[in-house]
Amino acid sequence: MEYSEQEQVVEGKAQAVDLQDDYWHVNAGDEKVHASRIKGRFRTYKWLTASLWLFYFFGPYVRWDGHQAVLFDIVNRKFHIFSITLWPQDVWMLSLALIFLALTLFVTTAIAGRIFCGYFCFQTVWTDVFTFIEDKLEGPPSKRRKLDAAPWTGRKILIKIVKHTLWIVIAVLTGVTFGAYFADAHWLWVQYLTLKAPLVAWLTLLFFVVCTYVFAGFMREQVCFWLCPYARIQGVMYDPETILPTYDKKRAEPRSRLKKGQKSEDFGDCVDCNLCVAVCPTGIDLRHGQQEGCITCGLCIDACDSIMDKVNRPKGLIRYASLDEMEGKPKVKLFTRPRVIIYVSVLFVAFTGILYGLMNLGAMSVSVLHERQPLFVRLSDGSIQNKYIIKVVNKAERKLNVSIDVEGLEGMEMAGKKSLTSIPKGKVLPITVFLKVPLSTLTKSINSIFFKVSDSEDPNISSKYKSMFMGPKID
Numbered sequence: 478m479e480y481s482e483q484e485q486v487v488e489g490k491a492q493a494v495d496l497q498d499d500y501w502h503v504n505a506g507d508e509k510v511h512a513s514r515i516k517g518r519f520r521t522y523k524w525l526t527a528s529l530w531l532f533y534f535f536g537p538y539v540r541w542d543g544h545q546a547v548l549f550d551i552v553n554r555k556f557h558i559f560s561i562t563l564w565p566q567d568v569w570m571l572s573l574a575l576i577f578l579a580l581t582l583f584v585t586t587a588i589a590g591r592i593f594c595g596y597f598c599f600q601t602v603w604t605d606v607f608t609f610i611e612d613k614l615e616g617p618p619s620k621r622r623k624l625d626a627a628p629w630t631g632r633k634i635l636i637k638i639v640k641h642t643l644w645i646v647i648a649v650l651t652g653v654t655f656g657a658y659f660a661d662a663h664w665l666w667v668q669y670l671t672l673k674a675p676l677v678a679w680l681t682l683l684f685f686v687v688c689t690y691v692f693a694g695f696m697r698e699q700v701c702f703w704l705c706p707y708a709r710i711q712g713v714m715y716d717p718e719t720i721l722p723t724y725d726k727k728r729a730e731p732r733s734r735l736k737k738g739q740k741s742e743d744f745g746d747c748v749d750c751n752l753c754v755a756v757c758p759t760g761i762d763l764r765h766g767q768q769e770g771c772i773t774c775g776l777c778i779d780a781c782d783s784i785m786d787k788v789n790r791p792k793g794l795i796r797y798a799s800l801d802e803m804e805g806k807p808k809v810k811l812f813t814r815p816r817v818i819i820y821v822s823v824l825f826v827a828f829t830g831i832l833y834g835l836m837n838l839g840a841m842s843v844s845v846l847h848e849r850q851p852l853f854v855r856l857s858d859g860s861i862q863n864k865y866i867i868k869v870v871n872k873a874e875r876k877l878n879v880s881i882d883v884e885g886l887e888g889m890e891m892a893g894k895k896s897l898t899s900i901p902k903g904k905v906l907p908i909t910v911f912l913k914v915p916l917s918t919l920t921k922s923i924n925s926i927f928f929k930v931s932d933s934e935d936p937n938i939s940s941k942y943k944s945m946f947m948g949p950k951i952d
């Protein structure tokens with residue numbers, strides 16, 4: 478059987494397949510991987526998940542309520558996410574969101590290995606797009622290697638110029654798009670095109686262009702190996718129940734190309750075609766066991782299934798399976814696995830926190846600081862006075878005129894109270910108030926009171942804050 482790409486795919490090394498069980502191939506940068514591209518189920522999934530990144534490129538141009546739908550406006554210290562506006566006071570929600578995303582990664586890793594790397598990670602996706610361009614311009618791996626080794630001719634120069642230009646265009650678009658999440662996208666394009674962009678914008682663009690071009694164009698799988706921290710810690714999230722692309726050794730071995738006179742019953746199902754290695758973007762031979770460099774992309778499954786079809790053997794010689802499954806152990810239910818339970822529980826807590834935060838986002842937030850020294854003063858008329866600083870944050874898109882009311886104690890009066898206080902849009906205003914209560918009405922030394930701050934125009938914009946009124950010890 479002849480496959481144009483089943484020849485050795487790793488440059489610089491004869492792929493002497495070592496049949497020892499403990500063989501573990503790690504390409505630490507001494508080889509250049511030219512992976513073949515074949516059609517298949519997992520290749521289609523990869524394109525579908527990769528296409529989600531189109532939202533990244535189109536995101537900054539979507540408008541919502543008169544502003545950019547997603548804008549991390551660092552200058553004005555507020556983040557717009559569609560109709561939600563987050564202020565520095567809400568930053569705890571962003572922390573929870575990051576915890577949520579990290580735990581989602583942990584859960585998916587515990588269940589299905591580095592599925593994020595194989596299908597969603599920007600490094601993998603950009604590398605896939607860059608090698609797709611390379612494949613279209615230079616041909617399949619055997620032609621690419623020949624072209625690389627060939628002397629510089631007009632044709633070779635032209636091909637290389639077109640390839641690198643396309644790579645740089647993608648790198649520039651990646652960089653400009655990133656910047657467009659932090660400044661108005663249309664404004665930013667104008668600034669770049671008229672060469673008037675601020676220095677920080679140029680530096681950000683330069684950083685992204687260099688990283689995208691070098692990481693996706695040249696370093697490729699080496700970024701995962703050398704630079705990615707997740708690749709280093711993924712091992713601790715695995716257990717024998719984690720499903721990963723796995724070679725069914727019992728069914729496959731002893732492998733053979735079945736030369737003339739050999740009987741197929743004497744051999745396993747692997748026909749030693751090497752196609753699973755040829756398509757692997759990280760240059761792994763999975764027949765030697767699950768390996769550190771595997772990004773669980775499933776492309777070797779597509780490759781092997783296509784061969785099994787051709788030799789009329791059942792598909793799934795390489796398939797997503799756990800080590801326990803391969804050893805014939807009974808399947809454990811997903812939500813009885815301790816690490817899945819722990820990750821999902823913390824995920825749920827983070828999600829609840831985010832939900833709570835989103836449901837309690839208002840156009841105004843209020844905090845009240847009670848004066849500590851002194852806790853209270855006794856006035857000449859015998860009444861007790863406490864001092865408070867009320868901090869009101871105006872998160873609305875207009876000026877707020879707020880009134881302050883207090884309740885909780887009989888006979889309580891607010892000294893120096895203004896009927897309305899103006900708070901400009903986007904500002905925080907500290908308002909000092911004094912509360913006075915006749916001593917005779919106090920029954921305890923610590924009393925709960927409630928401040929209510931309301932906008933004069935829109936009664937829905939209001940906030941209640943629980944505080945304390947302190948008095949002398951009451952016998």
Ligand code: SF4
Pocket residue numbers: 722756757758759760761762763770771772773774775776777778
């Ligand atoms: S071994 Fe298979 S699943 Fe793992 S990276 Fe290579 S092609 Fe992808």
Ligand code: SF4
Pocket residue numbers: 729732746747748749750751752753754764780781782784794795
């Ligand atoms: S595992 Fe499948 S693709 Fe890989 S060498 Fe054997 S038959 Fe070929």
